[in-house]
Amino acid sequence: MELQKPTHVALLSSPGLGHLIPTIELGKRFVLNHNFKVTVLAVTSQTSRAETQILNSALTPSLCNVINIPSPDLTGLIHQNDRMLTRLCVMMRQALPTIKSILSEITPRPSALIVDIFGTEAIPIGRKLNIPNYVYVASQAWFLSLLVYSPILDEKIEGEYVDQKEALKIPGCNPVRPEDVVDQMLDRNDREYKEYLGVGKGIPQSDGILVNTWEELQRKDLEALREGGLLSEALNMNIPVYAVGPLVREPELETSSVTKSLLTWLDEQPSESVVYVSFGSGGTMSYEQMTELAWGLELSEWRFVWVVRAPMEGTADAAFFTTGSDGVDEVAKYLPEGFVSRTRKVGLLVPEWAQQVTILKHRSIGGFLSHCGWGSTLESVTNGIPLIAWPLYAEQRMNATLLAEELGLAVRTTVLPTKKVVRREEIARMVREVLQGDENVKSNGIRERVKEVQRSAVNALSEGGSSYVALSHVAKTIQG
Known part of the structure; x- marks a missing residue:
């Protein structure tokens, strides 16, 4: 009797520990809980010792196949004053030919492509290869709500966001005070703002969204994002949203x-x-x-x-x-x-x-x-x-x-x-x-509250918990 080959999933990470670590941790969950084969396509900055340490840490290569994509040459594509998000988006855009080549050649062909928020321009590549696409948001659900709603805010609001007298309203979610908006919304004339809007428009084009939070922590925002929720209806976004966190690193086995x-x-x-x-x-x-x-x-x-x-x-x-x-x-x-x-x-x-x-x-x-x-x-x-x-x-x-x-x-x-x-x-x-x-x-009550949330997080990831069940549903969907 021929043994069934494990389902193969490709994960795409942009540079930076805040993107790379959650991507690898998600990959480990697919391997350990669902016996998937995972390939991590890691676009790296080539300047971070910490990135190299994470990629070479004991568990990463043993559980996930890591393909390191060196940072493309950005000469002439970015200016000295371009900020972080612009650099990330341009870097990922320039890496698309390499990403396409890898996805076309690796075997077995991935059953799903999961990209971080800066990798959404790879979604059309997945579609051409008949690979379902998911976006993994390594941050929290309220931020995701603002991100995907920003293209509508861009049409509704005149002037700079930070100059608004009232908080920015997001259907079904808490409003965002002007002083709390993300950096990319501070200057609407900056190139970074246009790149940010592109990210917000790209996420709903996927077949589903995974978020590094858990149901009990941010139920209100998650329900607004899901089909039938106020934000989902405002965006006409009818794709599943899965809370799969909190996915965090385990302590290093070897210490310096x-x-x-x-x-x-x-x-x-x-x-x-x-x-x-x-x-x-x-x-x-x-x-x-x-x-x-x-x-x-x-x-x-x-x-x-x-x-x-x-x-x-x-x-x-x-x-x-x-x-x-x-x-x-x-x-x-x-x-x-x-x-x-x-x-x-x-x-x-x-x-x-x-x-x-x-x-x-x-x-x-x-x-x-x-x-x-x-x-x-x-x-x-x-x-x-x-x-x-x-x-x-x-x-x-x-x-x-x-x-x-x-x-x-x-x-x-x-x-x-x-x-x-x-x-x-x-x-x-x-x-x-x-x-x-x-x-x-x-x-x-800060210390008592933090202990409560700690217990809630453990329960969410435990077998039968909300995040465990959510990731299991993703795994079953990918397996078909």
């Missing part, structure tokens, strides 16, 4: 010498006594803000682990396409005089990048000062860690509002960090509020 020494230090600290500070793989801040953050951590009188990189003036995502190679000694020269020596016993500085999931799972971590990238957010809440929301770019302001105002999982700054400098006194106050466990924390 830096991580091993860090974990040894964490082992010596009391439970939930350390704030972890990291702004993702691309987040940067000014010299003035870096100084205030250092003073704020010191003034809080709480322990900290800070993933630190040299300050960069300009856009908050300035490090997105850079390699990053500064050591602690190099970065320390930007910190207040004597800071390193004064905080030596209570704080650790980690240069550029850290094994974040391993750190967040440690019992001594009690809070996460985060840029609110959705991947980092999920890694935090699935470990029961409350957040200090410090949004920098992309959809992070929406994430911060969702976390602090709707879900009650975070405290946030009174000023937007991209608009004004957050002062040391406020930083110290937020750290104390999250870590202290005194009457302030009890009154806002």
